[in-house]
Amino acid sequence: VEKPIRILVLNGSIRAGNYTAMASALVVDELRRHPKVHVEVITIGELKLDPPGINPNSTDAKRLQDAVKGATAVVIVTPEYHGSFSSLVKLAIENLGFPSVLAGKPIALLGVAAGTIGAIKSLEHLRGVLSHVGAMVLPLLTSVPNVQSVFDKEGHCLDPKVEKMVRGVATQLMQYIENAVCPRVTLEALLRGEPVGAAH
Ligand SMILES: Cc1cc2nc3c(=O)[nH]c(=O)nc-3n(C[C@H](O)[C@H](O)[C@H](O)COP(=O)(O)O)c2cc1C
Numbered sequence: 001v002e003k004p005i006r007i008l009v010l011n012g013s014i015r016a017g018n019y020t021a022m023a024s025a026l027v028v029d030e031l032r033r034h035p036k037v038h039v040e041v042i043t044i045g046e047l048k049l050d051p052p053g054i055n056p057n058s059t060d061a062k063r064l065q066d067a068v069k070g071a072t073a074v075v076i077v078t079p080e081y082h083g084s085f086s087s088l089v090k091l092a093i094e095n096l097g098f099p100s101v102l103a104g105k106p107i108a109l110l111g112v113a114a115g116t117i118g119a120i121k122s123l124e125h126l127r128g129v130l131s132h133v134g135a136m137v138l139p140l141l142t143s144v145p146n147v148q149s150v151f152d153k154e155g156h157c158l159d160p161k162v163e164k165m166v167r168g169v170a171t172q173l174m175q176y177i178e179n180a181v182c183p184r185v186t187l188e189a190l191l192r193g194e195p196v197g198a199a200h
Helices: 019-032 059-069 087-094 120-132 160-192
Strands: 005-011 037-043 073-081 106-112 142-144
Touching (some): 005 160, 019 037, 019 073, 073 087, 073 120, 142 160
Parallel strands (some): 005 037, 073 106
């Protein structure tokens, strides 16, 4: 397999001109520098996901579940809305099965907020929910405060320190995969011709 490591990036904002996608794009760019990494980005709001308890295996729910199942690891990027993570992120989690296909998945979290205190509350809440469903949330939470002055309207990051921090989400995740995931599964998966993590 040419690109055995598959990273799924989930974006939690569908707002026109959203800053979540801008921060996410930096992580994606950083991940794509790794020759062995395939990156898929899903904007949750573009899927047709039903409320919890209704049609849990709809076409788009299945699509999301398959994307998670096939991923070596997941990055979730959420805006801070009303002191927590976006309801779109919760809706994605509700559509990932019970028990959840997120169980055992390494997950890196990135939050962006217009406010000065950043997206810490969103990330703490999200970490709690993801731990509840059995995901392996990486310890370093990355929060971008004042996000609307850190990026311009075209999505350029105006603060090199913030850009380095956001790109660090990718670095942290790749280090985890290389140190903790790959030694276990890479060789076996490569022999079977499967993407790393797909069998889990
Ligand atoms: C429904 C809603 C609730 C929001 N609540 C908060 C909040 O609690 N704290 C905060 O710092 N910003 C809040 N914001 C502003 C967002 O953080 C801001 O839009 C930021 O750009 C991230 O969201 P985006 O990715 O949709 O752009 C809120 C925005 C919306 C649309």
